[in-house]
Amino acid sequence: MFIGRKKELKFLEDLYTSKRFEMLIMHGRRRVGKSFLLAHFASHHNQNTVFFTADKGSEKDNVKRFCIELKRVLKAGDFLDSLETWKSVYSFIESTEISRRINIIIDEFTYLYNSNPAYDSELQNAIDRILKNKNIFLILCGSEVSVIEELFDNSTKPLYGRKTADLKLQPFTYKEAKAFFPKYSNEEVLTVYSILGGMPLYLSLFDDSLSIRENIIKNCLSTTGYLFNEIDTLLRMELKETFFYKSILLAINSGASTLNEIKTKIGEDGAKIAKYINVLENLGFIKTETPAGEKNKARNTLYSIEDNYFAFYFRFIYKHLNMLNGLISPAIYYSKEFSTDNLNTYIGHRFEQICSQFLKEKAFNGELPFFAEEIGRWWGNNPIEKRQEEIDIVAMNQESAIICECKYTEKPFDEKELSNLQASAPCIKRKNNFFWIFSRKGVSSGVKKKIHNQSNYKVFTIKDLFA
Template sequence: MFIGREKELGLLEELHASGTFKYLVLYGRRRVGKTSLLNEFSKKRNVIFYSAQAKNDRLNLSDFSKTLQLHFSGSSYGAFEDWNAAFSYVFDQTSEERVTLIIDEFPYIAEENPSIKSILQHAIDKKWKHKNIFLILCGSSISFMETEVMGAKSPLYGRATSSLELQCFNYIESARFFPNYSIEEKLLCYGILGGVPCYLAAFNDKKTITKNIEKNILRTGSFLKEETQNLLKMELREPRIYNSIFEAIATGASRLNEIAQKIHEEQTKCSKYIRTLKNMRLVDKVTPSGEKDSSKKSIYQISDNFFLFWYHFIFSNKSYYELLGDEEAAQEIFEHLSHYMGSVFENICMQYLTILAKQRKLPFVPHTMGRWWGGNPNTKKEDDIDILAFDVHKQSAIVCECKYRSKLFGIDEYKDFLRSAELFHHIENRYYYLFSKSGFTEAVKANAQREGVTLVALEDLFLVD
């Protein structure tokens, strides 16, 4: 069943309905659902859909030729002499009826034959832009699509009429995969699987989360058991170093020097590998909210929840879990999920605030929003704020604390939070939000109502569109 992507489908349909030449660059990390989106769009359209493969140029040209010929004439009569001839054939066959041509995994072709970008550019400039053609180039290599297809040095630069990086689902969209689960269970699934559609589809909400972990992550032969390793092998030449970086970050190392020390590699080499993971949208560089990207306080975190889960629980415990057995290992993992969910819950709360900001339901539209950490001059110690948002002039701030645990948010914690928030006493307008998985004590509710502090319970997270 196809879930979500209403806006993305709307864009594709709008471009298709234009009746003039359109060229969309669609890209995004592997498994995010690009091909599924294109298949869903193609169900209602007369589309030429070619999915390139990791093989030599002549074989891809042969397959592409066959796809074109079958579409236009119903039979195949051999490969075109070259790509220019193939693209000319598309031009010759296009009349009044709209022709939609999708080339999925375009980097497989362009890496083998870099000249195809110039050939395609020539076809667009000289012929296609005057025809009723809708071209979609799709790829999973984000850096390739951004630099080699859309970059200023690419022959195709400036030809695209639209571009779309397909993103992972947020926590609300991900929850649509699990209508039978409680709110807490939906959030746990998001914490384990992230917003990648095919990962979410692997879980069955008629079984417990523990059973899903056992059957769909730990069991030999299950899709998710080797997914992280398979994806790294598909994309990278030295998975062992990337594995070490993931493990280091997942187990607490966050600064570049800490990661380098933990994996026994030079910082410069480590930085290069992390940059690759950033381009794959698997790792993020994070600076304290309100500070410049060049801040020396910058840290790195795993941005994909499934990778975070896998390296946090499974990578270094693989042999132990095999001895323990899938059932007991799944139970042990489940018992430690609450602690693991702390940072995930902060991210969920940030997504909630982002949705409210788009709906203009916050006191202001944040210019920057994220975690904050640094020295507290009042206590002479390091302090941190779970979420801190500033307006564009830094005259207003939203200060938040997020608690994911099985007890009520108490009055002592409430007072500690307000004391920490005094770090920003110089900000003219301050607004306070508290998020709690298990709710709030009556004392906290009374104080919050009197002092204008917004309390957000778990069910509130799903009361936004």
């Protein structure tokens, strides 16, 4: 079943109906659904679409398989069976009259470049001499971020400046994830999203006719579950020095949030760690943050695990892999490790990410009380209270700020918490302050009285997040 991606499909259709040659570069991390989206798009234009998935085989083998699809779409003769190089394919296209719009989709195209360093210069020559004069919509899709950036964003490379469109496919938001689980309540959807994140493949594994507990045991804790070894699989697919990268992830997971703290835990050179952190960030596994409004203060940089399933795996699974590999049943392990407090504490950290998505959607739709130039976390010294302060989310411009508190607890947001939220306002130093409270259980009666009829206060429950 195909879910979501309406904007992306419209984008593809707009390029398809263009009156000129188009070359789209589609990229995004593994498991985000690039191939699935392209297959769905191609299914609506099957007779006009060459859909080819490259592999690590030789140029000859890839060309042979590509030509099978090209022959089907162009209804060409057996001449295509003899082609063995991409140059010969381009020559054939040059000599062929193409009257109708043709899609050429090459999935995992970076394999072609990795096996043939001349692939990019040959393609550049074909674009300039042949393809741009044809009624063709070319889509190159890949997951290797560093290779794609090197090929298309490096001004010294042949393909620089040749793409006409770029689409980085993002994971689903928590709202989009809800479509996978019509039988689950909003709170259950937030729980699943906090565990799996927005990867369509992961979301499709959970069955809403089962409880969340049953899904976790089946997919995450059992050695036969798809997600049990998923993190190791991803790291091996994306990276070479997997042990070192995993050491960084484990250090961050254990609470090391600064470069010095990570360096101390790992015992390795800081410059090397910073380089590897940058790779993990580009892959979407970790997040690098500076306090909102203070982007130039690099010394305040903090690191955290961005991907929800990475965070869940290192919190609940990795440290007890030996036990789960046969020493204890997944069901018993779940009953011991997944207490309400443990799960709520974990979800509480991911809840901030969810509330930030909500705020960014409001900003995109022009539904904030002002135009926000930046949205993010803030931490630092409170000049009035003379203490270190952390603000879950701030949306701000030069004059105004929305200061947000996110609480995923069993109790309503109370008056003491309201007082702490108000006391954080001097940290931001804006003329107009708004206070938004995101609370799983709403607010106490005392808070309701204090903020009644005050337009600069808003309260959002889980129900409101899905409205």
